[in-house]
Amino acid sequence: xxxxxxxxxxxxxxxxxxxxxxxxxxxxxxxxxxxxxxxxxxxxxxxxxxxxxxxxxxxxxxxxxxxxxxxxxxxxxxxxxxxxxxxxxxxxxxxxxxxxxxxxxxxxxxxxxxxxxxxxxxxxxxxxxxxxxxxxxxxxxxxxxxxxxxxxxxxxxxxxxxxxxxxxxxxx
Numbered sequence: 347x348x349x350x351x352x353x354x355x356x357x358x359x360x361x362x363x364x365x366x367x368x369x370x371x372x373x374x375x376x377x378x379x380x381x382x383x384x385x386x387x388x389x390x391x392x393x394x395x396x397x398x399x400x401x402x403x404x405x406x407x408x409x410x411x412x413x414x415x416x417x418x419x420x421x422x423x424x425x426x427x428x429x430x431x432x433x434x435x436x437x438x439x440x441x442x443x444x445x446x447x448x449x450x451x452x453x454x455x456x457x458x459x460x461x462x463x464x465x466x467x468x469x470x471x472x473x474x475x476x477x478x479x480x481x482x483x484x485x486x487x488x489x490x491x492x493x494x495x496x497x498x499x500x501x502x503x504x505x506x507x508x509x510x511x512x513x514x515x516x517x518x
Contacts, residue, residue: 354450354472355450357450357451357454358450358451358453358454358470358472359454359470360454360457360458360461360468360470361457361458361461361462362457362458362461362466362468362469364457364467364468364469364470365469365470365472366444366469366470366471366472367471367472367473367494367499368446368471368473368474368475368477368494368495368496368499368501369494369499369500369501371384371444371446371469371471372384372399372496372499372501372502374442374444375401375444378442379401381441381442382442382443382444383403383436383437383441383442383443383444384399384401384402384403384444384446385402385403385405385433385437385443385444385445385446385456386398386399386402386403386404386405386446386447386475387405387406387407387408387429387445387446387447387452387453387455387456388404388406388446388447388448388452388475389406389408389409389410390404390406390512390514391410392448392475393507393512394505394507395505396448396475396476396497397475397497397503397504397505398475398503398504398508399446399475399496399501399502399503400502400503400504400508401502401511402446402511403436403437403511403512403513404508404511404512404513404514405429405432405433405436405512405513405514406426406429406514406515407425407426407429407447407452407455407456407459408423408424408425408426408452408455409423409424409426409515410423410424411423411424423452425455426515428515428516429456429459430459430460430462430463432513432514432515433460433465433513434463435513436513437465439463439464439465439466440465440466440467441465441467442467442468442469443460443465443467443468443469444469444471445457445460445468445469445470445471446471446474446475446496447474447475448474448475448476448491449473449474449475449476449477449478449479449491449495450470450471450472450473450474453470453471453472453474454470456468456470457469457470471496473493473494473495473496473499474495474496475495475496475497475503476491476495476496476497476498477491477492477493477494477495477496477497477498477499478491478493478494478495479491479493480492480493
């Protein structure tokens, strides 16, 4: 079930060392939906435009900035300092949590923040919602996130927003 740490990129590794694939996370949730929480830590824009697991609690760990980082070639994310307190509104430190983001990086950040706050059975869903990038140069899908992940593994997801399962930061 767990992917070996040696095969994980550093940005997907966590201090707890607990890892699952999206498919395995879904199976764990199905086996015990009262005790296993799927936690989607992506942004509301991602829930809206990319979709989200139907049963997930949606609690962003970061927000999208609009300041271009030329060195990294991206708009970086900015961590939300109240992330843990928002998770504490719906989970206890001994709850089993499966944290997911797009592809595993922010999920690892969320796991580490929760671990520091005393949460223990917190897993990083290493392939996230969209999965890993297709690297085969012969594929028409090269560069697209179509390899594994929640959406590509047959796990249930929707575009329909579920405000009752969202714990968003206060509007600025």
